[in-house]
Amino acid sequence: MGLNLKRLGNIMLIEVCGEFDLSAADYCRQEIDQKIRAEGIKDILFDLEKVAFIDSSGLGVILGRYRKAKENGGRMAISNANPRITKILELSGITRLIPVYPTTSQALRFLGRGVG
Amino acid sequence: MRLRNRMKLELLSLPGNVRLARIAVAAFASEVDYNVSDLEEIKVAVSEAVSNAITHGYQQKKDGVISLTATLFTDALEIVVQDHGKGIDDLEQAFEPNSSSDPERMGLGFVFMRSFMDKVDVVSEPGQGTTVKLRKKLPDKVQAET
Numbered sequence: 492m493g494l495n496l497k498r499l500g501n502i503m504l505i506e507v508c509g510e511f512d513l514s515a516a517d518y519c520r521q522e523i524d525q526k527i528r529a530e531g532i533k534d535i536l537f538d539l540e541k542v543a544f545i546d547s548s549g550l551g552v553i554l555g556r557y558r559k560a561k562e563n564g565g566r567m568a569i570s571n572a573n574p575r576i577t578k579i580l581e582l583s584g585i586t587r588l589i590p591v592y593p594t595t596s597q598a599l600r601f602l603g604r605g606v607g
Numbered sequence: 608m609r610l611r612n613r614m615k616l617e618l619l620s621l622p623g624n625v626r627l628a629r630i631a632v633a634a635f636a637s638e639v640d641y642n643v644s645d646l647e648e649i650k651v652a653v654s655e656a657v658s659n660a661i662t663h664g665y666q667q668k669k670d671g672v673i674s675l676t677a678t679l680f681t682d683a684l685e686i687v688v689q690d691h692g693k694g695i696d697d698l699e700q701a702f703e704p705n706s707s708s709d710p711e712r713m714g715l716g717f718v719f720m721r722s723f724m725d726k727v728d729v730v731s732e733p734g735q736g737t738t739v740k741l742r743k744k745l746p747d748k749v750q751a752e753t
Contacts, residue, residue: 510626
């Protein structure tokens, strides 16, 4: 499992790579929260393009970050989920809370940052 | 309903073993012609059952033992995940979505298992442990051949 955290203006872009399950959840949670605190960022974009597998433990990390962002007045979006991951997101009900976009540029536009 | 094949694993309650469990069961299940979508669903269901055993059954303790048995019958795949941990006080509540009080968890483990498998049976005794039995029908053409 890999995790890339990039600051794009006022947005934290979170790229999760590989299998997003119980073994990855604690590490992701700690790294993301630490980076967000250190950078003082409110808005979050989860790019799931490189996620090969997700279960409720991975979804819990996304939901937990959404709740924290909301508490801080921030917003969250998800982008680039493949059809299998999208099916899980829909079944979980997370898509009713967090907008899901097919591309990162569309998600960034939603979060108020255009491309380029 | 005749027996075709059986696999049995014993795993410590380590988070890294969730992946091992689902990959082992998916490899075992690929002996019959489940499609990719079916195999993905089986992987999610196994992942949820084993994750529950680790987080709820053994409360993240790393020395619990989880038994995983996968059996191919002529009409179905049956997966049994058993722990000897804390057990579940209220099974009815555990089956409800968002049943978890932890804001980092969605309480979706049993929802996913029920969505992706044809049958889910749970037997749990507080203080004794939990046994989850998951069943998924074999693809029609495989059943017809056997």
